[in-house]
Amino acid sequence: MYTLFLKIATRYLFKNKLYSLINILGLSIGVASFVLIMLYVDHEKSYDTFEGSENVYRAYMDYQEGGKWVAGDANTYIVTGPTLKDEFPEIKDFLRFRYVNGVLLLRGNQVFEHTKGSLADPSYFKIFHSQLKQGDVTTALDEPYSIILTEALAQKVFGSEDPMGKSLKLMDSYGPIFTVTGILKEDHRNTHIKNDFLISFSTFRAWEVFEGDWERTWTQNVYYTYFSIDPNTNTALLQQKIKDFKIEALPYERHNIEPLEDIHLYSNKPYEAEANGSIQRVRFLFVIGVIIMVLSWLNYINLSTAKSLERAKETGVRKVAGAQKPQIVFQSLLESFLLNGIAILVAIGIVFIALPSFNTFIGKDLSLGISNIDQMLPIFGLVCLGSLVSGLYPAFVLSRYTPANTLKGKVNTSPVGLQVRKGLIVGQFFATIILLVGTLMVNKQILFLKDRPIGADLEQVVALHWQVLNLGSDSDSTLVQGIRAFKDELRNIPFVEKTATANTFPGGRYEDLGSSAGITFPNGTRDEKRITYNYSVSPTFFELMDFTFVAGGPFKETSRGYSNEIVMNERFVQYMGISEMDEAIGKTVRFWEQDWTIAGILKDYHHFGLKTGIEPIILRYAPSSNNILVKLDQKAMASGGMEQAMVQIEGTWKKIFPESTFNYTFLDQNFEAQYKDDKTFGTAFQIFTVLSILIASMGLFGLTSYTVVRRKKEIGVRKVNGATILQILALLNTDFVKWVGFAFAMAIPVSWYAMNQWLNGFAYKTSMSWWVFALSGFLALVIALATVSWQSFKAATQNPVESLRTE
Amino acid sequence: MLLQLKNIFKWVNSGGQRIFLLKDINLQVEEGEFISVMGPSGSGKSTLLNVIGMLDTFDEGEYHFLDESVHTLKEKHRSNLYKEYIGFVFQSYHLLDDLKVYENLEMPLLYKKFKGSERRAMVADMLDRFNIVGKKDLFPAQLSGGQQQLVGVARALIANPKLILADEPTGNLNSQQSEEIMQLFKRLNEEDGVTIIQVTHSEKNAAYGSRVINLLDGRMV
């Protein structure tokens, strides 16, 4: 009997090709989108989860600002770990990281660039639950000058050789030698703090590059501190105690803790280990994923109930022939499973095909396979459950028909059923309009940010960075002389318009800025509470960046290449409480135990990008060996263009420092990179919007074909009574217009709220223009009408004789 | 003269063969006539009626309706013509299920640009004339077959057509109901001068008319 059921079901699906195709396509697009989004959401949520991760917390600093505590810094002090552990018995252990910046890894003469490493306490293995593939976790990070590598790095450096006990050189000005004591076991873990190698923390005291840092107990916060906490701890209480715990040396700071698992999605503090994810974005995408999935189920319900009208007669016959309700339900469910099953298979195919491009697109490495089967099971479980539920409704609708009516072919749609279907269509358009508003707003905001003047001209400006490997004994002066020679050489290149040196530049990284807690204003008052940022530049920097001075001017050039002159932005002057910009010129401020004279005031420019507001900032006159900025003259460039120009510049550099590395960054590209995530988000929004529109239209298309069939007689009667084609079209389409209008009215407040939330993440927001909503509604209407009209038109132009012929 | 058909041929092509639905029909209808079309099933009665009603086209011949040459008219003009002068009555009534009786009556007026007040007056008049005022708020499903056909005739008449085309108007009705409808047709024809062409299988019904046309295999006999 069951094979008969199956036979009927497959035959039915084959016979109704358009219906099956629309359903399978809609469902599989829905499922595929849902699975992809959930893979991403799962990935984002999986950061820093491992055995015991729920008991690991990260310490960070709160700063006092205007009488309030704000999360100030992801970095803590070298003694934060030991001090808090001694104070609070709940803290079982601590782990510190300190990034080793600006060093190169060398094996013999071979340079390994772009490696990132940290000093780490031996507790690393326990607290982060990491294992060694080779080496002994109890000793690997004990001895000074021990280094452990990730499997990937070990492979890169040593190939097939056994790395254990081998030497590696880290290139700073001193060139210490390290011994490999372990290889980390690859655990494919997502973590917010990524290291290619770890160096024993005990190296710290001996390593010249950190000389003196050991003594800067409460004056230098450049360490990440993690605690493992007793599982029975009331963490809210502990957090309060930690916040209340006063450090005498830090009157305007306090410690705070946050769960390790929350860092990636919830923490967005200055000096994070890497640009974190955003829970908001994850939520948005999650909602979109759910919307698309639900849309395609609604579609399915909608289509299959509409279709069931057509099958009412068949059902009637079967009921008269003795079929019981459960059997009819079973038949319908079977078909629904068959359809959904095929759709899920197609969806899996789509996911496999789309995953590589999806990965490139979001810059992640998501996978689908046996390895993450436990991750996939709940997702597919949900999909199957949804299919079951969406299959139930049409089944029961069918089973409810009474044979007497259905045999006469008289299934007047129950008003409830009609209401439900209308509701579904309204729901689909509700979602579609929200997505449309979202897409338009995200794009509008990105354009707004891109078009906003930042107060500096970054176009055609390149920052050159390098690492010199062999400078000989008097390293500093050799470097300074070399750089000077290089700058002279640059001036002889025709397409080099201007040059300058700078530690960082607009759009540069936080960690390249200097900072100072505490500053004395010209009037003698001292503000200890606020962290202010500064960076060093050469006098030519201002002209090169096309900065505008509102008072004073650039530093006076000195032969030494530095002075105590500074330039600050307007915001800094306001912060010091001086209202007239001119007044500040020549005045003295004091920080870093040194007096600085204000030479000029810059018109505010956006140093940090447009996600945050403008902050007070100081530019110091000091030589910097981090970046040489070059402004290129496009017109003077040879035919080879930019590429050619950069090759020529690199050649010049390598002539002076043969043993060195050379990189460059275009400032405008670098500045725009901060919107990368938003752009990705915007594109994702677009893609999924298009998909959901596609699904909704397919549903609508399917539904209209039934509406039209159902109203065929009515259309004929009306035409015979004088209705024109246009009037028939209006008759068939007004309903849809009404529904879209209704959906539109409901979608406005919801999308308004949602987009407001999203915009709150930006310091500079575009306006929520009325036309965004109007356009979304209009687009939805056009889409609905276009979908519907094709069939309405066919029905309206049909000869009424056909539809009125008496059976 | 209301209308004239001259040498009308209608055919369909099926498997390389030309099947004639109407063959050389010549018919002249004067205003005020009451004509019954008879013939066996499949003889082309409905086809002829549809051609006269301009719902269907023909392949050869001439058709003059009042002063117009229908065979030269564009689709749009044709539909304007029948909209103005012709009312249709169907065997299965073809009332709109979702509309109440008075809405069904009002429907054709909506397509003929009558003002709201005019429409209300015309509907009220019809309800009155057909004695169905009490039924005006009912849905078709709540009426008997005879009552439904009554509404159908009322609807065909509401815009004051010159010609009523009725395809087996009593085909679904019992004899008493049939009789009522035929009496109604007769009255309309005699008192109001409405021209009527009806298709019927019953000699009794045909007798109400002033002339009978017999069809056989698409040909007038």
Ligand SMILES: Nc1ncnc2c1ncn2[C@@H]1O[C@H](COP(=O)(O)OP(=O)(O)OP(=O)(O)O)[C@@H](O)[C@H]1O
């Ligand atoms: N579009 C068409 N294509 C092919 N044949 C058609 C078409 N329309 C009508 N016919 C055929 O033309 C013939 C006449 O049909 P018509 O409906 O006019 O008959 P009728 O006299 O009204 O019959 P009945 O008394 O059963 O209503 C029939 O044989 C029918 O099958």
Ligand SMILES: [Mg+2]
């Ligand atoms: Mg007929």
